[in-house]
């Protein structure tokens with residue numbers, strides 16, 4: 001069964017008719033030619049398909065396209081609109097945070113989400129919540145343990161993890177990068 | 183995947199009417215469990231009724247005390263909410279120990295409660311499974327059993343409930359608001375999730391068409407501290423082998439109040455009433471905690487692959503309660 005939807009992808013508006021069974025990832029890749037989000041598993045287990053929807057990082061393989069009618073989607077490619085690398089992507093290159101590169105667009109989108117979430121004061125499982133007022137919402141500093149926990153939904157078969165943590169840490173301490181999520 | 187129609191009703195009542203009228207319809211929330219199941223062929227609906235924008239997605243204080251959590255509240259927003267972090271640290275921690283940042287951003291409170299087991303045979307449509315296809319048998323009885331239940335299982339199903347959030351809500355005496363074809367009602371936790379018995383295809387007491395609209399949480403008594411600890415095969419992004427949600431109030435070295443629920447052990451989040459009773463009024467010592475946990479696990483039944491679970495559960499309960507007792511006032 002078909003449905004006609006609108007998707008705003010990396011600043012461009014697309015109107016398309018999709019089968020209701022189409023995942024957002026397949027709509028992006030096969031229908032709109034946006035191939036930076038990758039299909040690693042199609043079951044929510046690897047993070048290669050991570051994109052930002054309304055600024056939040058989600059897995060596009062477990063999202064149905066029809067359910068995202070009207071959504072604003074940012075892919076890793078869209079983080080570099082004029083060909084300049086986004087600070088997070090730049091850090092991945094500078095820190096040699098990839099080997100084959102298949103997981104990288106998902107890692108970069110996820111890292112942009114992590115920087116935004118930490119800036120808004122969202123805790124992770126390893127955040128120390130024992131202070132006077134854990135709900136006050138101060139930004140969470142991103143040390144290596146925080147980065148590892150927050151990035152755990154992005155697997156890398158090449159095992160580039162150590163450098164990925166380096167890359168995110170370098171952007172996190174520079175205080176840049178998360179605003180692209182908004 | 184079987185083709186399905188898609189609908190986006192205007193309000194909750196219309197959604198309930200649509201699903202109730204069609205035995206092949208089901209609700210779609212964040213989709214992080216359902217879309218996976220569509221793709222695996224576990225669920226084959228003819229109509230998806232999308233709940234997007236029709237349920238509350240925030241946390242508010244109720245007039246008589248307590249918190250009301252809209253069923254559409256994403257797991258990440260719930261975990262980060264100031265009132266949840268202040269009043270129910272165990273709930274925030276349970277949410278943050280589940281899935282990944284991306285999944286928690288999409289997953290809803292209602293969908294999390296109703297996510298289905300991760301039993302590998304349930305997810306493999308080539309394997310017999312009483313939960314997926316009643317009467318075909320249970321492949322997990324003779325198969326890989328590392329994750330199998332040790333409490334409250336039946337010979338028809340030995341699967342465990344996968345949700346971390348539900349374990350915390352079970353310890354916190356949460357109440358689920360349900361809108362069904364016959365009107366609104368309240369279902370308490372524990373009480374929402376079932377043990378398998380001879381109907382393992384029924385995860386919960388809800389009927390077709392029932393819609394979760396909100397979860398209500400009573401306020402904790404003064405001086406209560408709470409925590410959630412999850413033990414798993416890797417440090418993050420893995421389901422629990424054993425998990426413990428615990429809340430404790432100690433006065434003059436004795437346990438004044440305790441709430442304890444266990445995950446990874448049963449078909450439903452396991453409220454440890456026997457341990458709670460044994461501990462109330464008892465000295466707040468590691469020995470007392472361990473003895474109560476042992477009593478709770480006394481009826482555990484294990485196989486060769488999951489024989490470690492009772493001892494792991496006892497050790498985890500003891501450690502969590504001991505840490506809570508040793509902590510200051512929160």
Ligand SMILES: Cc1cc2nc3c(=O)[nH]c(=O)nc-3n(C[C@H](O)[C@H](O)[C@H](O)COP(=O)(O)OP(=O)(O)OC[C@H]3O[C@@H](n4cnc5c(N)ncnc54)[C@H](O)[C@@H]3O)c2cc1C
Nearest residue numbers: 044211212213214215216280281290292293294345346394
């Ligand atoms: C790789 C992976 C790892 C994960 N790890 C964990 C983990 O460690 N711990 C954990 O707890 N969870 C984990 N999860 C599961 C995740 O938490 C659930 O998928 C999620 O909470 C489901 O919420 P949803 O809104 O996406 O539900 P959906 O997928 O949309 O729906 C799930 C079910 O609930 C029904 N439903 C949804 N909302 C309502 C409602 N309001 N009323 C009635 N019925 C409703 C749907 O019909 C469907 O049957 C993991 C998931 C994945 C993919």
Ligand code: SF4
Nearest residue numbers: 301311320339340341
């Ligand atoms: S344990 Fe339950 S879910 Fe797993 S195969 Fe047996 S019947 Fe199916």
Ligand code: FES
Nearest residue numbers: 040041042047061
């Ligand atoms: S392709 Fe989406 S998580 Fe693997």
Ligand code: FES
Nearest residue numbers: 099101156157158
């Ligand atoms: S760089 Fe190859 S999978 Fe990560």
